[in-house]
Amino acid sequence: MTGIPLSCPDITESEIQAVTDVLRSGRLSIGPRQARFEEMIADRTERRRGVAVSSGTAGLHLVLTALGIGPGDEVITTPFSFIASANSILYVGAKPVFVDIDARSLNMDPAKVEQAITPETKAILGVEIFGDPTHMERLAQIAGAHEIPLIEDCCEGLGGIYKNRPLGSFGRAAVFGFYPNKQITTGEGGMIVTDDDKLADICVSLRNQGREDMSLHDPGCDIASGSWLSHGRLGYNYRLSEIASALGIAQMERLDDILQARRNVAAMYMAQLMGWDDLILPNIHENESRSWFVFVVRLSDLYGQTERDRIVQGLRRHDIGASNYFPCIHLQPFYRKRFGYDRGTYPIAESVSQRTVALPFFNQMDETRVELAVHTLKVMLQREQLLLNRDA
Numbered sequence: 001m002t003g004i005p006l007s008c009p010d011i012t013e014s015e016i017q018a019v020t021d022v023l024r025s026g027r028l029s030i031g032p033r034q035a036r037f038e039e040m041i042a043d044r045t046e047r048r049r050g051v052a053v054s055s056g057t058a059g060l061h062l063v064l065t066a067l068g069i070g071p072g073d074e075v076i077t078t079p080f081s082f083i084a085s086a087n088s089i090l091y092v093g094a095k096p097v098f099v100d101i102d103a104r105s106l107n108m109d110p111a112k113v114e115q116a117i118t119p120e121t122k123a124i125l126g127v128e129i130f131g132d133p134t135h136m137e138r139l140a141q142i143a144g145a146h147e148i149p150l151i152e153d154c155c156e157g158l159g160g161i162y163k164n165r166p167l168g169s170f171g172r173a174a175v176f177g178f179y180p181n182k183q184i185t186t187g188e189g190g191m192i193v194t195d196d197d198k199l200a201d202i203c204v205s206l207r208n209q210g211r212e213d214m215s216l217h218d219p220g221c222d223i224a225s226g227s228w229l230s231h232g233r234l235g236y237n238y239r240l241s242e243i244a245s246a247l248g249i250a251q252m253e254r255l256d257d258i259l260q261a262r263r264n265v266a267a268m269y270m271a272q273l274m275g276w277d278d279l280i281l282p283n284i285h286e287n288e289s290r291s292w293f294v295f296v297v298r299l300s301d302l303y304g305q306t307e308r309d310r311i312v313q314g315l316r317r318h319d320i321g322a323s324n325y326f327p328c329i330h331l332q333p334f335y336r337k338r339f340g341y342d343r344g345t346y347p348i349a350e351s352v353s354q355r356t357v358a359l360p361f362f363n364q365m366d367e368t369r370v371e372l373a374v375h376t377l378k379v380m381l382q383r384e385q386l387l388l389n390r391d392a
């Protein structure tokens with residue numbers, strides 16, 4: 001690899017072997033590996049059921065659909081997330097109602113969530129952004145008190161634990177994503193987990209074109225019965241292939257090593273960045289075992305978006321992967337146009353989002369690469385300091 005990428009999947013011989021085995025087996029979709037992968041994620045998150053889907057986004061779409069959320073309904077969610085969490089609400093024709101975040105956890109401020117609840121609120125869609133689990137418990141309490149479901153978008157937190165509970169165990173249903181930059185990958189893929197059998201059964205049907213006969217697993221053999229082509233509801237093709245599932249199983253078998261490798265990289269960054277006045281480092285809470293998704297630092301209030309953008313560009317010019325995770329969803333061109341949002345609507349989310357810098361972060365990162373990324377960041381920061389002082 002030239003330079004240091006922002007992220008990089010961790011694929012070993014065991015993943016390659018697992019995928020090759022599927023290719024040789026002749027069964028490329030709807031088979032035993034999907035079921036095994038579901039079981040592994042459900043066990044890990046202490047849930048009764050896992051439903052594998054083609055992406056995290058598809059998982060969120062199915063959960064909202066299965067809960068019967070649709071036009072006229074409101075779903076409370078965060079403006080500081082990857083766009084998929086809010087888009088899924090639009091897919092079902094409901095309205096995302098954003099509430100501002102807490103500057104420490106970077107997740108929705110629970111007090112503001114309570115204020116935003118109306119008779120039209122049909123769910124809360126909470127995100128564990130960067131794997132931060134605080135507030136999910138509180139959001140579950142608020143949802144419970146109002147008798148509405150909490151949907152947990154834990155796409156960034158597989159394997160994390162908070163107060164002895166795994167991420168993915170807080171919502172009525174929770175959704176993971178397995179894009180190549182996540183803790184584990186299936187290329188593309190996702191997983192719904194829940195204790196609600198009925199909800200899981202509806203999701204199983206919805207991901208498979210609305211088929212109702214759950215006993216059908218082998219289209220080739222069951223075509224004669226006719227029920228393979230009986231569709232009870234409007235469904236989708238959101239299945240996860242056996243190839244992707246095999247990759248997921250091989251990654252899950254290594255999950256503890258993967259999480260440890262990521263903790264080590266995060267610890268190296270923390271040690272090297274500690275004491276820099278200009279930076280706010282990620283918050284780790286008491287009673288928490290963080291599953292690290294990305295390593296995001298925040299510039300202090302001395303800096304603004306212009307400086308941040310120049311720092312990200314500067315890092316990239318030196319072949320150091322960097323990004324502005326995440327631009328606020330309500331300020332995305334499409335949301336502005338459709339809902340008329342303007343700057344200043346969610347000031348905390350906006351202020352945070354203008355100052356974040358995601359640094360290279362992946363399992364195989366060693367001390368030398370961390371040092372190089374930190375050193376380059378330091379040079380970029382010093383340049384901005386000089387520019388600020390000159391302008392002052």
Ligand SMILES: *Cc1c(COP(=O)(O)O)cnc(C)c1O
Binds near residue numbers: 056081082084155190
């Ligand atoms: C990655 C991610 C998703 C969507 O995952 P895909 O598998 O890419 O569809 C949803 N929400 C959040 C917060 C994510 O980080």
